[in-house]
Amino acid sequence: MTLTDLPTPTFGGGYDGQARPRMGFFTDTSICIGCKACEVACKEWNLVPEDGPLRISGNSYDNTLALGANTWRHVAFIEQAKPVQVPEVDLAAAAAAAAGAGTTAPQAREGLRWLMSSDVCKHCTSAACLEVCPTGALFRTEFGTVVVQQDICNGCGYCVPACPFGVIERREEDGRVFKCTLCYDRLKDGMEPACAHACPTKSIQFGPLEELRERADAKLEKLHEAGFDDARLYLRDEANGIGGAGAFFLLLDEPEVYGFPPDPVSTTRDLPRLWKAAAVAAGVVVTAVAAAVAGGRR
């Protein structure tokens, strides 16, 4: 391996023909109802500890706030002052009914739209966490997912700032890093991950990545036909800075609205350039030392 050619460990490369099709998540946020069953199922199955005392964030119904060592699924709630696209609802009648009940009617012109989305580790193709991990604790499974080996991790924390999505985190009372395993144990037994299993609307879909992509493309087309011009697939393609993701999303607004980076890049893509800059700097040290000594004793 040369320094200018730093590939991600190849898919299935280390599995001697035992590699399985790459598995992943397609999270269709257009049918997410924000029930948080995925959060609960994930915690239950994976025995993830409590993430601190309960508190009300004030950010809509999101009191989980972010992915982290103790949160491997996170449901985001976004309230937007934007009319909801539900043509069959008679807003005027609804407003009259609400007025009769003594509540404030939503204004038809101003409308409130609620976006909900269940976030998870992306299991990137070019996974920065895996690439920067000095111990090899992070590895690529036979399903193409990215998992931490807890008996190897020494808690150096390098993966934490390397992740362009802010997914992986150190559990301070434990010292090691934790994140979604895509239910590696369940996959090995031919089961689907706990979150996908618990999702009542099939907003979280699990399956071979190729199949999920086809399904997502079809859904997107349907939504566009129905007039949802904002609908888009996020991280579906391989021509992005992380070489595609094992978990991708159908969103109804720009990624940053959901807390996603709009154009994530795996940091190691720039590593050859960084090593070159360091080599130049090291050369400056050698030259400066030589020049300083050559200048004489006094």
Place this chain on the structure above:
Amino acid sequence: MSGRRPGFAGNGQPDGDRRRRRGGRGLMVPEAEFRSYYGRPVIKEPAWTIEVPWYFFVGGMAGASAPLAVAARMAGNERLARSAVTVAAAGVAVGTPLLVSDLGRPERFHHMLRLFKPTSPMSMGSWVLAGLGPSAVNAAVSEWFGIFPRLGRIAEVVSGLLGPALATYTAVLVANTAVPVWHEAGRELPLVFAGSAMASAGAATTLLTPAADAGPARRLAVTGAVVELAAGQVMERRLGELAEPYHQGVAGRYARLAKGCTAAGAAAIGLAGRRRRPLAVAGAGLLLAGSALERLAVYKAGFQSARDPKYVVKPQRARLEAANR
């Protein structure tokens, strides 16, 4: 964004709302707009603790001292060589425990040497330190106690060869993250760290060496200071808007102090260090402080840029828009 209601600010609305709410005034003109999820961070702040920038400092000092020892020995300046091997050994002796204690599981520090992994600057750095640490300590012990002189010289050369790598790899370590102010400065950070390392190594060896033999140490200190300041300036200019953390909060304070100390220290050593010992000592002290503060500034700036989603979202948005144009 017509029909925007302040009551729903922050929910994917342009960030101007968030700023206004924080400021408590409704009339402030928002900065260039970007959208975020309740102003929450997109990436995680590093899990590292304050040991890390101090390791960068002492490790850098050791890294630049090691080749100075070899060069001084070759030039016949035994007194300076002794100071330089001492500084190199002290640097790794202090730095290695700092690194280990920063681990979440310090008892597993040896897992660092399970792999040789070029995609992980931390792995490469571990190997450099694993080579340089023992050899620098060997060289110093041999120097001070006169035992195993030949082995000591070999160790000295080994540490001298690895030193420049130790002085610069830490810049790659931080630049190879998603932290905007670190990653985007990847071209300049190694030079900033190299300058900082040379300044501190020159300063420390100046302190330990009689003025008559310390000429190379003083020159290295001044050269390092100039490289550190110049590269830092270029870095901030190239970063543009992203350089903001270097002027705000704790990072801003450290950065200003670092520049002041480094400039004053270099002036004192460079102009009067040869004839006036007190000024040389004061200058060396200022340079050491400047070098340490520079590492602390870079470290803190990284945290500040990770905390605010604008540093992550805005450059990525700009990149997308440039690609679509």
